[in-house]
Amino acid sequence: MSAWTAHVLTLFPEMFPGSLGHSLAGKALEQGLWALETVDIREFAGDKHRTVDDTPFGGGPGMVMRPDVVDEALAVVDGGDAPVIYLTPRGEPLGQQLVQNLAMGSGVVLLCGRYEGIDQRVIDLRTPREVSIGDFVLSGGEPAALALIDACVRLLPSVLGSERSLEEESFADGLLEYPHYTRPAEWRGQAVPEVLLSGHHERIRAWRTEQAEQLTKERRPDLWSRRAGKND
Numbered sequence: 063m064s065a066w067t068a069h070v071l072t073l074f075p076e077m078f079p080g081s082l083g084h085s086l087a088g089k090a091l092e093q094g095l096w097a098l099e100t101v102d103i104r105e106f107a108g109d110k111h112r113t114v115d116d117t118p119f120g121g122g123p124g125m126v127m128r129p130d131v132v133d134e135a136l137a138v139v140d141g142g143d144a145p146v147i148y149l150t151p152r153g154e155p156l157g158q159q160l161v162q163n164l165a166m167g168s169g170v171v172l173l174c175g176r177y178e179g180i181d182q183r184v185i186d187l188r189t190p191r192e193v194s195i196g197d198f199v200l201s202g203g204e205p206a207a208l209a210l211i212d213a214c215v216r217l218l219p220s221v222l223g224s225e226r227s228l229e230e231e232s233f234a235d236g237l238l239e240y241p242h243y244t245r246p247a248e249w250r251g252q253a254v255p256e257v258l259l260s261g262h263h264e265r266i267r268a269w270r271t272e273q274a275e276q277l278t279k280e281r282r283p284d285l286w287s288r289r290a291g292k293n294d
């Protein structure tokens with residue numbers, strides 16, 4: 063029984079673990095609670111100049127990643143039953159539901175694009191799941207892979223801090239977080255809401271739920287309406 067593993071195919075393996083090394087995920091990686099295996103796509107270039115990209119047929123700007131090189135890189139990965147995921151703006155939006163499902167599996171095989179993207183034929187042949195982290199332009203799929211891994215790893219049973227259960231996280235419940243406060247109790251003329259200093263745990267819980275629900279209704283009506291069966 064081996065650890066949850068993220069296989070990452072990339073032209074920039076030095077970007078990993080990157081920012082993950084500075085979070086809960088980094089400590090867990092050192093502890094062997096999950097594993098990271100990068101595959102440098104450039105190693106699968108066939109020529110002496112290690113060419114991985116070429117000009118697009120039909121013309122136009124930029125370069126395209128060659129299908130033969132990407133396919134050879136995919137061929138060496140033994141992800142077992144881990145899904146192959148191409149991080150692409152065309153993909154289904156990454157959400158906490160998909161994150162939970164991926165975290166429950168044996169790991170992920172993540173394919174990161176660069177330039178204008180990857181030749182469509184290797185995508186058609188390999189039919190990876192296509193996933194997007196949002197509607198903005200990136201220089202490469204790597205930041206998306208880092209985000210997906212971070213989101214999954216923190217859900218692994220052995221990684222999640224026991225002091226912070228999943229249940230008490232508002233977002234896991236489909237809500238935005240209530241506002242947080244710490245010392246000092248008054249700062250630049252702004253007091254902390256009185257209820258939080260009251261010691262009435264039931265009133266505090268009710269206030270926080272109300273705040274989380276109000277914020278979600280106002281700022282993310284999409285999240286609020288998708289919150290099945292729990293809305294007024």
Ligand code: 4FN
Pocket residue numbers: 149150151175176177178179180193194195196197198199200201202203206
């Ligand atoms: N991006 C858009 C439209 C057209 C192109 C892009 C874009 C990196 C290889 C893909 C971006 C965003 C979320 C991967 C964006 C993601 C990427 C992601 C990504 C280089 C080609 C590219 C309409 C979304 C603004 C560059 C919209 N999640 N192309 O960013 O890989 O996973």
